[in-house]
Amino acid sequence: MAKPKHVPPNGWDRFSIVAEIHRQSMTLGELASRAGITIKTFSQVWTRANRKAETAIADFLVMKPAELWPERYPIRTTRILSSTNGTRLERRKADRSADSNCDLADREAA
Template sequence: MNHNYVQKNDWHQADIIAALRKRGTTLAAVSREAGLSSSTLANTLSRPWPKGEWIIANYLGIHPSEIWPSRYFDMNGQLIERKARNQTEIIFTKS
């Protein structure tokens, strides 16, 4: 057991939205670009949904565990493997 592990906090919803805005987009636009309804990705902000987490994280160029460590690490700091069902690589192009 790793007693030195310090649990990181999940990003605040406003920080996720701000990170997307800094990249020149919105959560609704990323959702539509992924072929979803404009409000679908908002579900990811309040409850676990691996597919949505990966879409947002890929757009930001990071692993979802950086945004939601509580969803990806156990109490000992070990990475929990979480994948979206039928996960395909999602690549966004910037216009």
């Protein structure tokens, strides 16, 4: 559990992370069992975000998860909606109010 002595020139990828874990005499299976995660879930960290597995790997390498997976961090919680979605919603609301006005007029006429 020491900080890596060298950083790959092209940044950290799957193979350099695994190589560094193995250089420090650890396997992914042992690391998963220490973190309390199944090995299958732990191995999915390469294809999808798994915060608990990312944190376990980063803690073992004495790094921050953002250094290993810069494309996944910072965690974004806000989303920008498309303007086309807003206009559709406004149209639906307008259609509903127009229909309800027609229904009232039909009821009063009857």
